[in-house]
Amino acid sequence: MVGMDRLTADLHALCEFGRNEAGGWTRPAYSQVDQDAHLWLASRMEQAGLATRFDGAGNLIGRLEAQPGGTQDGALVIGSHIDTVPRGGWLDGALGVLAGLEVARRLLESRAKRTRPFEVIAFRDEEGRFGPFTGSRAMTGKLDLTLLPTMRDVDGLYLSQALTGSSLSTTTFATAAIPVGAISAYLELHIEQGPVLEAAGKRIGVVSAIVGQARFSLQFQGRPDHAGTTPMNLRRDAFAAAADFASHWRKMIMAEGKGVAVGTVGVVRVEPNAGNVVPSKVTLGAELRDIDDLRLNRLTELTGDLARHSAQDLGVEVSLRVTHRTQPALMNGSFQAAILDCAIRRAYASMTLPSGAGHDAQNFADLVPAAMIFVPSIGGRSHCPEEATDAADLDAGLNILLDVAAGYLST
């Protein structure tokens, strides 16, 4: 586990950037500590023998050219990110980037055949401080550049303000888009961030697809009656309607989602939220995720039907607004087969599963063959200081990433 020791050392070194005294790590995209971490990473890449550059969106690219006789275009990319959510964990994103760097070292040391270029990329703002996947969307031409001046973080800070003093500005982002053919394939190693691999006793997860998402805001509008003096049948209770909806909605997803689709009511706001007043207004923030786009549409339609039905039953009004919608991203079948094959050869227990979380890989999946390898998250925990993965599982993930990358580069 020589490579593993180096990867662990890199992970620990990165932990020095944005460590919180109270636990966890905070490296917000385009902050000073994020920039410092990227500069450290660039120097580590250079030490390993990669040529480095930052693009117009701040994405850091470390590159190995193909061996003599290979092509100049069609690079294999291993990507992920090193920004974090506030008080996040040490592996989310960081594992994928630093494992990519270790793969580069191993390719060089082993003098493995490289018929095409190899790139390790740390994408900026995967966690969506200023918007989802700002860096990888800029690189894949999926970022609406006209929106850049309006992009703000949760505290109201504009992206343009965050970029002040750096070599970046909202006008440099246009130059980040890569030309057709520059990349030929995309791989990403990531922690699962869920409990499935651990529950199944598997070491390697082969991602079938990254789920598509539909996010809704549901607003139930009733009447603020006195909780003592208003008989049950004369009420227009917005929370009664919202609770009735949520209860039926969950059962609908369980029945129609075939164990794959998930739906969550994560945000609930009740007005006036007083003990002796019948709730007059309830806003629910809900989301659906599924790898099947047709089914996601169908679940969305059923969501509206159920909301209207509950509202009608309780005599309240309801409005549903879809606030966000992304398509599922299917992972490449040949890469999935290659990952399974490598896992069998190394005797790692593996399984195929969808990714319920979004990843930079989803922005490449419609452009080039793309794949993701998952390793287990202990207790399913992520985005928190307790985020962890067994060392043996990290080693397994690194080995599979290396096997698949070396296999692809050799042909």
Next chain:
Amino acid sequence: MVGMDRLTADLHALCEFGRNEAGGWTRPAYSQVDQDAHLWLASRMEQAGLATRFDGAGNLIGRLEAQPGGTQDGALVIGSHIDTVPRGGWLDGALGVLAGLEVARRLLESRAKRTRPFEVIAFRDEEGRFGPFTGSRAMTGKLDLTLLPTMRDVDGLYLSQALTGSSLSTTTFATAAIPVGAISAYLELHIEQGPVLEAAGKRIGVVSAIVGQARFSLQFQGRPDHAGTTPMNLRRDAFAAAADFASHWRKMIMAEGKGVAVGTVGVVRVEPNAGNVVPSKVTLGAELRDIDDLRLNRLTELTGDLARHSAQDLGVEVSLRVTHRTQPALMNGSFQAAILDCAIRRAYASMTLPSGAGHDAQNFADLVPAAMIFVPSIGGRSHCPEEATDAADLDAGLNILLDVAAGYLST
């Protein structure tokens, strides 16, 4: 409507105390404006020929002695309050006190027979700034005097601080308790604060009972999983459990409550209340009200059963804490019959109904015959600037109060 004109003038005069520029009235118990309003009321009482005094809890008592040959004890009390909730209406409480004053004037003018004393009382702090019914509980010996030094308002101000500079202190409250026999009956005229009379097209409500209440805090404890990466069957979703409970609970109350009991989930707190995190903790503030104490106990038991059932179904923990419990207060049957009788003679459409809100009358109902007369609330609105009642309904309520009081005093 001579008496009605005087009552309306008094109501409008009281409106000068605590009027909000933005609408509504704010007279918090034991505040300076509340004290000013009580001093104005005392002078109005004196002008009408009543002897006035403040007791040790600040309750204002205006008294007419019995006519010669009558008794000195066993007064008939007409009571209510003139404090308000923040930005409350102009009739809640004020109507009952000022109608009592007008009844006193009419009794004097008509030289009606008075075999016993008559008192109009404005109780302090009916709205519960420092605790529910502070004044009428002090007068009826129901206030735990040892708690007085700990009583605070929602902003943390102690009752003792609010009393600073007045002739009252927490030690004077003990003197407010009235001796056995001092009062022989209690009447209160009040706006309904609900939609029942208006919906039924009735002018006079005969209150059968003031409901008992059970207030609960229900806490559902789950686990804060990632909303994308955690399959539905591996979640412990606290909001799913709370919604399931609330949905079943409402149906249970509709079925078991016989159209009388009411139950409300008014307060909902969800943690962490983030779109992409399965809710880990939900606290519901709920209450039940019923005029049948046995049924209130049974509904409370069923509440616990349903909460445990929903929690078990969703794999979460639940705890239920009863935070407040009061008994129903039955109104006196002879008074109810007398109110109905007077309404028939004056050709006012009337009906019997429970009071879903608490009133000072409930503190007298177990000591002396007590009764309440309701007049309709337009749109069922109360505790808000829009609180209103038709002038003809106010007149009807005043007339019935006078009839019943005069009838009682004559025997």
